[in-house]
Each structure stands twice: as structure tokens, then as C-alpha cells.
Amino acid sequence: MDLKPLLRESDAKIVLYVWDGLGGIPFGPEGKTELEAARTPNADRLMAEASSGLLEPVYPGVTPGSGPGHLGLFGYDPVEYQIGRGALEAVGVGFDYRQGDVAARLNFCTLDGKGNIIDRRAGRIPSEESKLVVARLQEAVRKVEGVEVHWAPVKEHRALLVLRGKDLGDGLADTDPQKEGVPPLDVVVTADTRENSRTAKIAQEALKQAMKVLASEKKANGVLARGFAKRPNWPTMEERFGVTPAVIAGTPMYRGVARLVGMEALDATNEIAKDVASMAANWDKYHYFFLHYKHTDKAGEDGNFDAKVHYIEEADAAISEIMKLAPDVLIITADHSTPCAMKGHSWHPVPALLWAKTARRDGAKKFCEKSCLQGNLGLRPSTHLMPLALAHAGRLAKFGA
Amino acid sequence: MDLKPLLRESDAKIVLYVWDGLGGIPFGPEGKTELEAARTPNADRLMAEASSGLLEPVYPGVTPGSGPGHLGLFGYDPVEYQIGRGALEAVGVGFDYRQGDVAARLNFCTLDGKGNIIDRRAGRIPSEESKLVVARLQEAVRKVEGVEVHWAPVKEHRALLVLRGKDLGDGLADTDPQKEGVPPLDVVVTADTRENSRTAKIAQEALKQAMKVLASEKKANGVLARGFAKRPNWPTMEERFGVTPAVIAGTPMYRGVARLVGMEALDATNEIAKDVASMAANWDKYHYFFLHYKHTDKAGEDGNFDAKVHYIEEADAAISEIMKLAPDVLIITADHSTPCAMKGHSWHPVPALLWAKTARRDGAKKFCEKSCLQGNLGLRPSTHLMPLALAHAGRLAKFGA
Secondary structure (H helix, E strand, C coil), X not given: CCCHHHECCCCCXXXXXXXXXXXXXXXXXXXXXXXXXXXXHHHHHHHHCEEEEXXXXXXXXXXXXXXXXXXXXXXCCCCCCCCCHHHHHHHHCCCCCCCCCEEEEEEEEEECCCCCEEECCHHHCCHHHHHHHHHHHXXXXXXXXXXXXXXXXXXXXXXXXXXXXXXXXXXXXXXXXXXXXXXXXXXXXXXXXHHHHHHHHHHHXXXXXXXXXXXXXXXXXXXXXXXXXXXXXXXXXXXXXXXXXXXXXXXXXXXXXXHHCCCEECCCCXXXXXXXXXXXXXXXXXXXXXXXXXXXXXXXXXXCHXXXXXXXXXXXXXXXXXXXXXXXXXXXXXXXECCCCCCCCECCCEEEEEEECCCCCCXXXXXXXXXXXXXXXXXXXXXXXXXXXXXXXCCECCCCC | CCCHHHECCCCCCEEEEEECCCCCCCECCCCECHHXXXXXXXXXXXXXXXXXXXXXXXXXXXXXCHHHHXXXXXXXXXXXXXXXXXXXXXXXXCCCCCCCCEEEEEEEEEECCCCCEEECCHHHCCHHHHHHHHHHHHHHCCEECCEEEEEEEEECXXXXXXXXXXXXXXXXXXXXXXXXXXXXXXXXXXXXXXXHHHHHHHHHHHHHHHHHHHCXXXXXXXXXXXXXXXXXXXXXXXXXXXXXXXXXXXXXXXXXXXXXXXXXXXXXXXXXXXXXXXXXXXXXHCCEEEEEECHXXXXXXXXXXXXXXXXXXXXXXXXXXXXXXXXXXXXXXXXXXXXXXXXXXXXXXXXXXXXXXXXXXXXXXXXXXXXXXXXXXXXXXXXXXXXXXXHHCCXXXXXXX
């Protein structure tokens, strides 16, 4: 439903506090989820006055990547609003990524003497080393057939390639073969257009020149490209929902997806106390804050139950500082589940807690999957969250007479 | 959502065990549903480790026929994928039903001296008698205006008519007036096209000739046609979901609907122990098994509460043999509710239990409508079941980066 005709002004503040990968399934002999095992006194106190529920990120059974998982929470249907990885990375690192640019995510890799991949992540070289490697590329490969070639470091073995020129296409397949013992793939088109064919040739040449430059490197002597993508041209959250939004996220990917919907990026470190302080310092400037907590997801991907429990408790502890800011609507939820039992993202609906004066109260005592299953928000698509947040912020007028 | 781009290989086995007409509403002084009254120790044990929920077959308040009820479970939206009864019967009896053929379901009926119907089911004549009657038609009425006319027995008073020729239409109304004391209706078109008009004339003539042949029969001296339909040309489950599917169903109708989505029909008898053995004998050949248990629905239609409870318990007892096969995903649910209190199909959502290692556990103790209402699958359309089954079988890759 288009909410634009219903939008009205409000000074209310909305905080979306995402505990990345929060949801779980039973783990170990006790059969508890991470959230059930964690002590979360602050979230539990909110639960007593909150409506809770379970949000289904993309579609039943569909496991979301980080981009789609967040877009749903922001009110953007991830099936309608699709983004390539390159686009996400480009916006995430703060690159001046313009309409028409084509970006790709790069992984440095290690090649053997025959040009076969022996490590798809170049031994996960540290960011400092990666920066030096990228600097060599920036110096050596700047233009191919009149098209500007930009290189940017991301983190560890990751980097960014951006092509800037007229009439470029992004219908290009990954050069990462997703396995070792074979050489990187050539750049081929996924749809046969003149733009794509020309761009494929240019990208291929740029990558070839890059590998020549890197030949002397011990670890990062090769490069793999994934997710070629133009910058999407989407309506902003301000246009669609009338809020001025900001993101506080220490990891480029999440800042990236937030910027694609028009959020402004505030200082962030992935240290939650500092990140809450950054939000506090900008409290008067925005209506909507997306505060991202990363460590829970990482622990889930590692299958480290105790660590995930620990990080959930750390995320919980930050709530008291957030509440001192007196938000009108505070939502705690996740972009997707990352059950330790599965060591990866999953499709399971995520717990969600919506605290506001106007919340119909569940009266639950503990924030967990089970209590959310019984909550007033029910089980529903993630895209329903944003209209609910706007309503509790007093931002939606009556529909119809 | 189109799942094709996400499909990936897996050896996991999915079993969809349908207890036909399972759902109920309170019955009698105790006010229990059939499932609440039944002892289902095997399903109850699964429930402790399963996610459960309620599935709405077609649309809120809409009572499904057997075809639509099953299509939803197979992941085919029954509103989008519509089939005439004739098409179902034709595929169900294993007739060589080709693209372009027009099929109709026939009921033999008894006519009085004036040609009025006195029994719409010809005293439910036994199948052996019906076969002889059909043999007479096969002999006598083989071609009308260059169009082949095929007759096939189904079961008891039911039979099949198939017209085969060029440019036939299936926009024809039923000739069954749905009441007694009046003659069969003429074949009329439901949409005025040249194909339909010509086919109506041919069908009318074929039925007229049939009634002449049957005039000497005591009971089956008339014939009523319903559900004229061409064979639908749908994408198969293998095309849409990447699984090789098989059906084990003793009743033609259910095999029929399963074949329309590309399932292969295995031996089936409507004796559940034998049908499970048939599945076991083919366990290595398929990824997805649709095992159909019929008797629960029949008892519901008869309004026989004790019989339905008995048959639920029989269906439950078969679970232990199924579990010996070590399926990765076992789903127990229904195509629709058939409450004894209503003596017919109903629109009420059906209980569903999904057992898999990756299930978020409800921890419920009893498989029934009430416990499913509290379950992790929530209340959702039947069409959501298939993507969930694929996810738990490890068949869906992550969506987006």
C-alpha cells in the first residue's frame, strides 16, 4: 500500500535497533535458542510494555542475504528492490558511487604458477596489507578504452572495482568460480546487449592488467569479481515515509544498504557504546535511526553458541543508554536468523519487539522466539514493520472518511 | 516468488503425508474435534520436535475441492492453476489424455419413462457393472463428426468421456441439473466461440447416442456430464522446485492432480501399510513423496465422528514405518477440513506439522488444531508450505548478497 497520501508530520523519534542474525533454532542438549539462553533484562523489561511478533524477511523458506534482510525492515520489499553485491559495497565504503557507474565486489586471491586459484581469500590478508595492494592498482590501472577504472579497499581481502563511463551495462557474470584448483573465470555477459558486451571487454581488460600488476605479490596475486551492478535509483525513505533517516553501522555493507534508501551515515565503530553515543550526538537531527549491532551474526556464522549469547547480552546492555534518549518508538529485531546450529543465515522468522506508548501490550516476561510467537504483532512479513513504526510515531493519518 | 534462481541440489527426502479432510470443528456434547479426540502418539512425538501451524487452502472462507486443496500443498496457487473435473478424472484413471483433448466426468443416472432423472447416481452401481456398461459405449459410440469419442470406467457410477480432434473447446456447461425429477440438461456453451459451439454439438450428439445405447439398462440408463476440460499444460514440480516427485494415492482423483504437476504414480491401494511399503520400495528414486490417506475424508463426509477418529489413529500408526525410512522433512497435513459436524469439505484452515532437524520447535505435546494455532508456522496460505519444505531440505540458496 502506498502510504504517501497518509503521511503527516511528527517530532517522534523511531529507533530500529538491529541485532544482526538474532533468531535461532534449538542448539545442543538443552535445546535452547541463543536468545532463550541469554540474560536480557533490558529487553525483557521493554517486553512487558511492548508488542512483539515474528517477522518473515523475504518469503517463506527463503534465506536472506544481508541486503534483502535489511531492506524488508526499512519497508522496501526485497523481491521488488534487488541489489547486486557490487552496488552494496560501493555505497558501503562511502565511495562516490554515481548513477551509471558499474561496481563489482573484488576478492583478492592467491594463484599458483599455472594461474589456478589456491586460496579464494588470499589468506584473508589484513586490511593494512590490502590497502597497499589496492594503492598499487589505483596507480597502475586508471583507464581502459576511455572508461575510468576506480579501485577501493574494503576490509581484509575485499576490495571494490568501479567502472565509470557512458553506456555501461551491468549484465555481467561473476569471475569467481566458487572453488579452488581452477583459474578465475573470464568476464561474460548474462544478457546479450551492446552495453554489456562492451563493459565485459573493459572489465576483462582491467582485471587482466590488475593481475599483471599483482604478479609479484605473495598472497594477493589474483583478483575475483562478483556482483557487477549499477547503482539503483530508488525512492528514499524520506520520499516514501516522510522521515529523515540516519544509519549507525560499523560495517560498510549495512551503511551501504541504508544509503541506498537515503539514510545519512553517522560515525560508527561496531562498538555499541560508542555507536549509541554517536546516535545521541545526532539525536535532534533525524526522525529515524537505524542502529546496527553486528557481532551476534558473526558468532552465529561461527556456530559459537556461547559467543552469540554473550553478544546478545552486550546488545541488551546498551538498551538503557538508548532509553535515556527517550525514543518514542524503539524496535529490536533482526535482518534474518543465524542459528548457531546451522552456522549461517536462515529463513526462520526473526523475533521483533516494538516498544511505544501506543503498543498493545503482550505482557510477556522474556524476549525470545517463543514469546514473540504469542505476541500482538503476530507472524508477518518484515515489510509490515515500517508502517507500524510510522503509526506508533503518529505519522500516519486516518485512511478514508 | 519465483524460486527457480535459488534452487540447489540436495539428496534430502521430503514426505508430504496428507490425511485427507483432517481438520474439524467441535462435534457433539464434548465439543472436541476429531483430531483432539483421536489418540495420535506418533504425531504427538513428532510435534515435540516440529514446527506446526495452520494452512489456509485457497482463500479465506473458500472451501476447496480435492484438486485445489492438493495443488496448494504442492506449491501451486489453486486460483491461478484451475482444473476442470474432467481433466482430473482423465489423468487420475491413467487415461492417455493428450494436449487438445476435452474430457468430462460422467455419472450414470437412472431415468424414468419420461426421461426425468430419478437417481443421479444410478443406485451407485458397483464398478464391475459400470465397466460392462462402459464397454457397450466404447463399442457403439466411437466417432462423431470426425471427432474421436472415448469412454472409460472410473469407479462405481462414475465414468469418463474424452473427445479427441482438432480445434475443440472446453467452454461447456455441465448437463447434470444437480436435482432429480427433471431431464439431463443439453450441452450449452459457457463462452460463445466457434470451438465451443462445435464441441457442444458433438458432445450433445455423443451423449444422445450413449443414452440410446443405454436405454435397455435398468439402473444406468442415462448419463450426466460435468466439468468439461482440456488438459492443462503446467510447469512441473521438477521445473519449478527442482525435485523429482512421486505420488502414492489409491484414489484416481489424487493421482490425477499429482500427475498434472508432474508426479510419477507409484503403486497404491488405499491400505496405508501397503502404500507406505510402496513408497519404501521406491525410496531411492525420488526426492519428494506425496502419500495420500483417504479414509479420514470419507468418514468426515459421512458425519461419522467415531470412524474419523478411528481412521486418524490408523493414519497415525503408519508414521513409525515412515520414520524408519529416515525422511529429512516429514509434513503431516490435509488438503482441506472435513468436519463431521458439517458432513462435507469446509474452508477451515488445516493443521500442519513440519518435522525436520532445522525446525524451530514448538514443544507442543499433542497434534491438534489448538496446538497448531500456537505453532511456529503460524496461520498462512497452503502455498507457503512447499518453499518451507524446500528450505528444510536444504534446496534453497541464499537470496541476495
